[in-house]
Amino acid sequence: MTVVMPIVLSNGMESEYTVKDTRLRSLIKTVTWRIVGSLATFATSWAVTGDLALGGEIALIQVTVNAVLYYLHERIWSRVQR
Secondary structure (H helix, E strand, O other), rough: EEEEEEEEEOOOOOEEEEEEOOOHHHHHHHHHHHHHHHHHHHHHHHHHHHOOOHHHHHHHHHHHHHHHHHHHHHHHOOOOOO
């Protein structure tokens, strides 16, 4: 998927910046988003259950399932034409 974003240069002229979502970029986005999501899941699970180990187990299951689903979602969207 290629994303074209308009930008304004320091001289005031407008230009375009092109970003291509490669497989590696999708993978990196997947990993960083999973870290954020898993920390939130862990904290919520721990707060609700009051059990540190159970919160960790829930977060571990969640990170595995969601990482695979997110990567597949990104790859499907990379094939969608505008």
